[in-house]
Amino acid sequence: MGRLQAAALELFAEQGFERTTVAEITQRAGLTTRTFFNHFTDKREVLFKPLSGMQKEVVTRGIADCSTALSPLDAVLTGLQAAADELFEERRAAVRRRQGIIEANPELLERELGKRAALTDTMAAALRARGLDHDDALLIARVGALVHQTAMQRWTESTDERPLREFLTDAMCSLRAVVSRDESGVSTRQH
């Protein structure tokens, strides 16, 4: 299975996603197309399956393990920071390559959005396990996902070497700044 991922990554980088067929991938890996679909439901999934699985585990555990004294949002950030440290920090170059492949193709972008939504749902579930209300959990998980998305983007696009976890806290600060200043407040009070 690792061989299929490696072959797929190479070919996607060489010729792009749509211009490479599953047959090519399996051929380079010394397997058949049928076994490819035994491991991955999708041609796209070869780019997502391993990472999103680990991410889900790490974040869930990070949320479950941290002190109940933390606010729910801080618990989510803690979980995301755990994933940042354990999964992304030391693979910045690889993450960049992968992201380049994904952003070059609309289908892959959609799949990534799907994975982000799935991660959001598992974060919400982890919050509910801490006793949070159903709707509150979902909203807070979505805020966490927004912060995560913003931080990841700025981290991969940035040239300096600051660790990802700092981008997370920075993104959280940016969000607070945008949301909590009520310069006019009109549309939030009318009704």
Added chain:
Amino acid sequence: MGRLQAAALELFAEQGFERTTVAEITQRAGLTTRTFFNHFTDKREVLFKPLSGMQKEVVTRGIADCSTALSPLDAVLTGLQAAADELFEERRAAVRRRQGIIEANPELLERELGKRAALTDTMAAALRARGLDHDDALLIARVGALVHQTAMQRWTESTDERPLREFLTDAMCSLRAVVSRDESGVSTRQH
């Protein structure tokens, strides 16, 4: 083209999305599969093309037209309220049916996420047209998308008859409550 959408909606509601083929849709509409793909790039697109096009227009215009005295975030909310009034408010039942179809199928969900992301990008572009910084525009547009998503969900799931625009302002308030209260604040200050 309207006939294709109608036929597709019927069949998706009757037998589900994956269990209905493009051939069936065109057959019910009295056309051929080839012309289906002349109108829609995708089998999925038949559910999204018309609505997302109008939504993009209305929201963009709403942001561009409203007073520059409004904060960027309020401008986004104004645009989303315009879309709420003009496109959704009077079609609540239809929106519910459509949403039921989408949520029953992972592929359709991914496409919807893609459309949401596209709308987010156009909102960011509209904000930049108001002179906003590139990154700020994107962040604020994403906050708007989050509020929109939350409001739409609560609106379609709710039983009472309050208008969608009120759900938008409520969701914005919920977001403010979640983000701006710093009960612990630990993870936002550490670094």
Added chain:
DNA sequence: CCCGTGATTGCACGTGATGTAATCACTGTA
């Protein structure tokens, strides 16, 4: 009556994806 334009169609083709059954590789056991 003819012409131009746009929508529709027919046909051929490659690719993605699935169900089923056969085969292979490998492990433990007698």
Added chain:
DNA sequence: TACAGTGATTACATCACGTGCAATCACGGG
């Protein structure tokens, strides 16, 4: 050594999605 069982791999058949291309149709204006 032989054998049985288990899981991964394979071969084969099949279907639906989606595209490129050329032909045809509908139709309003000159």
